Amino acid sequence: MTLTDTPPASRAQAGRRLSTSKAMVEAIAQEMERDESVFYLGEDVAAYGGIFSSTTGLLEQFGPKRIIDTPISETGFIGLAVGAATEGMRPIAELMFADFMGVCLDQIYNHMAKIHYFSGGRVKVPMVLTTAVGGGYSDGGQHSQTLWGTFAHLPGMKVVVPSNPADAKGLMTSAIRDDSPVVYMFHKGIMGLPWMAKNRRSIDLVPEGEHVVPIGKAAIARAGSDVTVVTLSLSVHHALDVADTLAGEGIDVEVLDLRSLVPLDREAILASVAKTRRLVVVDEDYLSFGLSGEVVASVVESDPSLLTAVRRVALPDVPIPYARSLEYAVLPRHDRIEGAIRGVLA
Amino acid sequence: MIQSDIHGETPHVGTQDDDLIQLLTVTGERVHHQTYSSRVAHLDTEALEGLYRDMVLVRRFDTEATALQRHGELGLWPQCLGQEAAQIGSGRALAAQDHVFPSYREHGVGWTRGLDLRKVLHQFRGEDHGGWDPAEHNFSLYTLVIGSHALHATGFAMGVQRDGDVGTGDPDRDRAVVAYFGDGATSQGDVNEALVFAAVNDAPVVFFCQNNHWAISEPTERQSRVPLFRRGSGFGVPAVRVDGNDVLACYAVTQEALERARSGGGPTFIEAVTYRMGAHTTSDDPTRYRSRAEEDYWRTRDPIDRLRLHLVAEGTAPEFFTALDAEADAYGEQIRDYCRSIPKAESSRMFEHVYAAEHTLVESERAWFTEYEAGFATEGAQR
Numbered sequence A: 001m002t003l004t005d006t007p008p009a010s011r012a013q014a015g016r017r018l019s020t021s022k023a024m025v026e027a028i029a030q031e032m033e034r035d036e037s038v039f040y041l042g043e044d045v046a047a048y049g050g051i052f053s054s055t056t057g058l059l060e061q062f063g064p065k066r067i068i069d070t071p072i073s074e075t076g077f078i079g080l081a082v083g084a085a086t087e088g089m090r091p092i093a094e095l096m097f098a099d100f101m102g103v104c105l106d107q108i109y110n111h112m113a114k115i116h117y118f119s120g121g122r123v124k125v126p127m128v129l130t131t132a133v134g135g136g137y138s139d140g141g142q143h144s145q146t147l148w149g150t151f152a153h154l155p156g157m158k159v160v161v162p163s164n165p166a167d168a169k170g171l172m173t174s175a176i177r178d179d180s181p182v183v184y185m186f187h188k189g190i191m192g193l194p195w196m197a198k199n200r201r202s203i204d205l206v207p208e209g210e211h212v213v214p215i216g217k218a219a220i221a222r223a224g225s226d227v228t229v230v231t232l233s234l235s236v237h238h239a240l241d242v243a244d245t246l247a248g249e250g251i252d253v254e255v256l257d258l259r260s261l262v263p264l265d266r267e268a269i270l271a272s273v274a275k276t277r278r279l280v281v282v283d284e285d286y287l288s289f290g291l292s293g294e295v296v297a298s299v300v301e302s303d304p305s306l307l308t309a310v311r312r313v314a315l316p317d318v319p320i321p322y323a324r325s326l327e328y329a330v331l332p333r334h335d336r337i338e339g340a341i342r343g344v345l346a
Numbered sequence B: 001m002i003q004s005d006i007h008g009e010t011p012h013v014g015t016q017d018d019d020l021i022q023l024l025t026v027t028g029e030r031v032h033h034q035t036y037s038s039r040v041a042h043l044d045t046e047a048l049e050g051l052y053r054d055m056v057l058v059r060r061f062d063t064e065a066t067a068l069q070r071h072g073e074l075g076l077w078p079q080c081l082g083q084e085a086a087q088i089g090s091g092r093a094l095a096a097q098d099h100v101f102p103s104y105r106e107h108g109v110g111w112t113r114g115l116d117l118r119k120v121l122h123q124f125r126g127e128d129h130g131g132w133d134p135a136e137h138n139f140s141l142y143t144l145v146i147g148s149h150a151l152h153a154t155g156f157a158m159g160v161q162r163d164g165d166v167g168t169g170d171p172d173r174d175r176a177v178v179a180y181f182g183d184g185a186t187s188q189g190d191v192n193e194a195l196v197f198a199a200v201n202d203a204p205v206v207f208f209c210q211n212n213h214w215a216i217s218e219p220t221e222r223q224s225r226v227p228l229f230r231r232g233s234g235f236g237v238p239a240v241r242v243d244g245n246d247v248l249a250c251y252a253v254t255q256e257a258l259e260r261a262r263s264g265g266g267p268t269f270i271e272a273v274t275y276r277m278g279a280h281t282t283s284d285d286p287t288r289y290r291s292r293a294e295e296d297y298w299r300t301r302d303p304i305d306r307l308r309l310h311l312v313a314e315g316t317a318p319e320f321f322t323a324l325d326a327e328a329d330a331y332g333e334q335i336r337d338y339c340r341s342i343p344k345a346e347s348s349r350m351f352e353h354v355y356a357a358e359h360t361l362v363e364s365e366r367a368w369f370t371e372y373e374a375g376f377a378t379e380g381a382q383r
């Protein structure tokens, strides 16, 4: 891959190559150094360093008062973070798997997301909720969902989903500094973990020092003129792979990495589709009532004549199976993405 | 190792020996307990040898499964290594009609329920969502969301109550429900809410907590400032703390709790103090957070060793142990062969049971998928 294939944001400054998890940790560490009120709490985030390496080394650097192992009590510690945020702290609470939102949703969408509104803007809740998402390693339907459509559906919180190391750092910095609650969803398959499927794009250049990626701005991960693929997170990597393959046949694919779901960069979507007139949405969330429908509806609502063809590649509406063969069949992977691109070009 | 103690001195939960019910010492001597000895008095040599066999075969199963994971035959394996006495002792106290809600490492309890443990491998090989029929063995499927099933067990027990299967005095009818969970799970709201509900409803449920000292990387001190069994009194639930590596004591306290539940006396909280001798699961590396010295200490308290010492002292013949070794070896081979023969899941299965009845959305997506897969078949044929 050449440097020009990486999103502009990752080339903002010269940097070193880091894994996504290291980039995320670097942003947290830099913000913790800069601001005493930032602290991190969750399960196995201290000595273990986060089961997906989201906090590796932070305990050694900041000690147990700021890197806090909690009891397995998501309702308890997310509620605690909400309270601390209203007192003026900037907590980062980690929900080990997004799938567990069910055990603590009340604190998330009734309290974290609504206190500011119902206080008439008087009480701020400047916290970050980090959570691991995604499948591909036979962990079944209670540990493999992305659920970002569900989080994005609920008003009052921002939702960011980085796809690469530089954005992981820049979006984390923005999330911590934001005065609204931000849900920061990181895919296990992009973290660069040794025990996940190898992913060459999970290690890349990351700017040193302060690096900010604005929330609500999509990035063109690959410019093209024939078809627009709107996607996010791990699916960006798959889409880029497919685009590389199709380039050999003279098919020029544009890949738009959403990076944020709330707010959604509709302008970027429309601008790209206005150019290509063909749209494929790739979403590792359920097909129905989700992001993919939202993207298509946004385009059609704005100008019904804009599109000549559209396809969605998402999870069918079934729980994600444990069985590897079944799981790989439901996940939006290369073959289905390629099929959809060929479909809109046909 | 980093000391993550932010409170200064914390009590070391679960090592003081006061209040700990024990009937068999680490060196295999029987000790008298005025309440509990009578509950194991009927267990003759043959019965004790049976408990020993249970523990040895369950350990072999667990060890084979771990090795199968290392050979790439299973995706993940949660070991019960070291917790055999807690699981076999409590499991053997159950009546057939009692119902169990396990967490995810209760292979020993499954064994006592007559479950062919090889069925557990289907899920961890990544070929099935569950693997057994809970109704067949009164043994529910494993639960992976920590503590959630304590509420299911309590709800189930309240259903049993409403069926009138409590306090009839008929030993074949009265029923108890047991929820197995870990020390870490005691912090979960669901578990606490379950205790509240069970207490005020006199639900026929037993909360069997295996305090194995660790919740992944977090020691029990991260969960509680007091020994876990003391929590019971706050809920108004009788609680007992038992040596979880003593199969006889676990049998005795569970039997008492089950009798209380079945007779209408309400819930009991049991804290079985044991040790997770293996990793949390095969994806975990415990050297990152616990010391070799601690592991060595617990190796000297192995639940199987102490019963063996007792049996030998009581005159069990060497042939018994030799024969059991051979049985375990044969069992190990069966497990390995079976695991490799588990059939691949058929892809059309993913659309089954999403809803209890047919659903148009699922059906249309199933049709799409079938057509999609058929496309590959034709493509292949054309090549």
Ligand SMILES: Cc1ncc(C[n+]2csc(CCOP(=O)(O)OP(=O)(O)O)c2C)c(N)n1
Residues within 6 Å of the ligand: A043, A072, A074, A096, A100, A103, B105, B144, B145, B146, B181, B182, B183, B184, B185, B186, B212, B214, B215, B216, B276, B280
């Ligand atoms: C609600 C929820 N939170 C977190 C997890 C991740 N997790 C799996 S096992 C575990 C530790 C459980 O410890 P304990 O209850 O002591 O049981 P043990 O594994 O020691 O048997 C954690 C945190 C989960 N599965 N469910």
Ligand SMILES: [Mg+2]
Residues within 6 Å of the ligand: B182, B183, B184, B210, B211, B212, B213, B214, B215, B216
């Ligand atoms: Mg434990």
